[in-house]
Amino acid sequence: MRDFALELEQRKQAGLYRTRRQISGPQQPVLTSDGKPLLSFCSNDYLGLANHPANIDALRDALPETGLGGAASHLICGHHDAHHRLEQRLAEFTGRSSALFFSTGYMANMGVISALAGRGDTIFSDRLNHASIIDGCILSRAKIRRYAHGDVAALETMLAQTSGHKLVVTDGVFSMDGDVAPLKELARVCRAHDALLVVDDAHGIGVLGPQGRGSIAAQGLSEEDVPVLIGTLGKAVGTSGAFVAGSSVLMDYLVQKARTYIYTTAMPPAIAAATCASIDLIEHDDDRRRHLEKLIAAFRQQATAMGYQLMPSETPIQPIMVGDNWTALELSKALEQQGLLVTAIRPPTVPEGEARLRVTFSAAHSEADLNRLLRALSSCRHLLSSPGVAV
Secondary structure (H helix, E strand, O other), X not given: OOOHHHHHHHHHHOOOOOOOOOEEOOOOOEEEEOOEEEEEOOOOOOOOOOOOHHHHHHHHHHHHHHOOOOOOEHHHHHOOHHHHHHHHHHHHHHOOOEEEEEOOHHHHHHHHHHHHOOOXXXXXXXXXXXXXXXXXXXXXXXXXXXXXXXXHHHHHHHHHOOOOOEEEEEEOEOOOOOOEOOHHHHHHHHHHXXXXXXXXXXXXXXXXXXXXXXXXHHOOOOOOOOOEEEEEOOOOOOOOOEEEEEOHHHHHHHHHHOHHHHOOEOOOHHHHHHHHHHHHHHHHXXXXXXXXXXXXXXXXXXXXXXXXXXXXXXXXXXXXXXXOHHHHHHHHHHHHHOXXXXXXEOOOOOOOXXXXXXXEOOOOOOHHHHHHHHHHHHHHHHHHOOOOOOO
């Protein structure tokens, strides 16, 4: 029998053991974590909408009409008109013909990728893609070829050497590095080599592009350029669930083939109603994005001046590279002792030797919040002075 206790101890010794925090109250910059107030810089609530009064009101107002639970799968009797309205709204918002509402981003990637490719097909996946993309590729039973992160030339060579049905899948914004995929070039090589391009824009929707329409819109690309768009609703949108958007024929195909859509209970329809309200806010509130951009720019300028090594990211995801697992944990702990929550990210979430603090910003953060973080980072800078630690 496998020795689970031994494996857990080995993780502890390697600085890879993980624990959960117990959060009380709503998600917002000041959290109560294990009974202690902390200023959080690790949430994906990029626009500060997870606790927005208008979205809470929309959820509350919908409950008498929709009830609470989804009660059944979409293909039995769970597809509520609130779900249908959300799908129409998502299609309109993303400039797509149609959309399909999934329960989670993980389920969306698993279901979509495994439906669009199978035995005998080839999937080309960026090396830094999210775990849900990787698992969707594995579930498909297609041949998987990984290309170097963002390396379009390497991808094009692989595509030219491959026949049959080809699918290229990438994150739009990479969740641990914060950089944006070269989507224009990816679209070009996919057209040239008859490959289907799938983009998971989980961290771009709401933040990037005109009216927050995401990284695909930010690069001026259409449904024809990027036929399959996947997005989550629990990050910048501030609610829950996920979606895929594309042609009407493709959405109909996924209704027939995506197992994580077919065989799961529909999300509470009131969540769908609240999500429509949140998209309205996103579409008409450029001030939030401008404030967020100012916070990011100021952080990058001042943290770099302190000697911290940042990744080349202009998004709310601002990783501080550390390298060593234990040093990353020590820096995170030192910040927590000053009332700040910034989590250490370690392998296997990131490659070996690339442990980091993943600082994330929200439009709900104030300039005073940013200044508090910068003061704390300044006081902890000495922790990264040991040999072999990235600075």
